[in-house]
Amino acid sequence: MNEFLHMGGYASYVWSSYAIALVVLLANLVAPLRARRKLLTRLAQREKRAQRMKR
Amino acid sequence: MLRFFHQLASPKHFYRISGKWIPWLGAACLAFMLAGLYQGLLVAPTDYQQGDSYRIMFVHVPAAWMSLFIYMVMAIAGGIGLVWRIKLAEIMAISSAHVGASFTFLALITGSIWGKPMWGSWWVWDARLTSELILLFLYLGVIALYNAVEDRRTAARATSILALVGVVNIPIIHYSVEWWNTLHQGPTVTKFDAPSIDFRMLIPLLLMAIAFKLFYAVVVLLRARVEVLQRERNTSWVKALVAEHE
Numbered sequence: 001m002n003e004f005l006h007m008g009g010y011a012s013y014v015w016s017s018y019a020i021a022l023v024v025l026l027a028n029l030v031a032p033l034r035a036r037r038k039l040l041t042r043l044a045q046r047e048k049r050a051q052r053m054k055r
Numbered sequence: 056m057l058r059f060f061h062q063l064a065s066p067k068h069f070y071r072i073s074g075k076w077i078p079w080l081g082a083a084c085l086a087f088m089l090a091g092l093y094q095g096l097l098v099a100p101t102d103y104q105q106g107d108s109y110r111i112m113f114v115h116v117p118a119a120w121m122s123l124f125i126y127m128v129m130a131i132a133g134g135i136g137l138v139w140r141i142k143l144a145e146i147m148a149i150s151s152a153h154v155g156a157s158f159t160f161l162a163l164i165t166g167s168i169w170g171k172p173m174w175g176s177w178w179v180w181d182a183r184l185t186s187e188l189i190l191l192f193l194y195l196g197v198i199a200l201y202n203a204v205e206d207r208r209t210a211a212r213a214t215s216i217l218a219l220v221g222v223v224n225i226p227i228i229h230y231s232v233e234w235w236n237t238l239h240q241g242p243t244v245t246k247f248d249a250p251s252i253d254f255r256m257l258i259p260l261l262l263m264a265i266a267f268k269l270f271y272a273v274v275v276l277l278r279a280r281v282e283v284l285q286r287e288r289n290t291s292w293v294k295a296l297v298a299e300h301e
Contacts, residue, residue, distance in 0.1 A: 007107040009107075013108055013172055014107060021114040021161055021165065029277070040296075044298075
């Protein structure tokens with residue numbers, strides 16, 4: 001296990017690459033999910049305002 | 056078949072169908088990625104020249120391949136949107152830009168981290184690295200241009216033209232290692248004769264490449280769905296969806 005983590009002396013290079021890859025992939029997933037939620041909330045608020053105007 | 060594509064091009068159907076596809080694509084992506092990581096980090100042997108540092112390849116190369124692939128998808132989708140005025144093509148083009156930019160960034164940064172122990176430098180102005188950096192700027196230019204124009208359809212048209220012009224960079228990146236004497240190594244997988252790479256290294260590389268492709272599919276669909284909702288916000292089906300969300 002220790003040998004695996006050590007990566008033949010290149011641990012910092014290999015693991016930082018994989019960590020950055022993980023961060024980039026997660027950011028790609030989170031961004032559209034958050035954008036969707038924000039958009040739906042905004043559209044719902046707009047709809048409510050429109051309903052109030054009608055009355 | 057034609058009817059299927061015709062329906063798919065309608066934003067409402069696209070939204071419904073893509074919602075069904077995403078979980079399956081996501082599950083497949085995760086499976087390929089876990090298999091690729093296992094094979095790449097545990098099964099593949101240590102390289103006789105580069106030691107274990109070469110394992111960076113399993114994220115670096117798929118990211119670099121995808122940076123080119125996504126650019127071509129973006130330019131072709133943009134071109135289709137430009138010629139046939141298909142809204143969904145425009146949406147696909149702009150939804151690809153962010154993923155493409157992030158994969159280009161990932162390819163550059165992991166390449167830099169790989170370059171430090173192997174070449175002794177974080178960065179060299181070699182043809183491959185420079186042209187890939189230009190690709191990143193092209194992606195960022197597309198995103199910036201799209202955000203700068205208020206009207207979405209005008210913005211899509213402008214960005215499609217920029218994306219199509221930028222296609223000239225793609226063969227330059229691909230052939231840079233053959234046209235110029237670069238520090239970056241030449242291709243080992245796509246050579247016409249048998250690839251000069253150990254089979255146990257090739258397997259995880261291909262697994263990761265498939266995983267990255269599936270990941271792109273998931274993200275581009277997620278992004279395109281948000282863009283569809285935004286553009287179709289005044290239609291009754293989106294209003295019904297918003298009411299459901301409440």
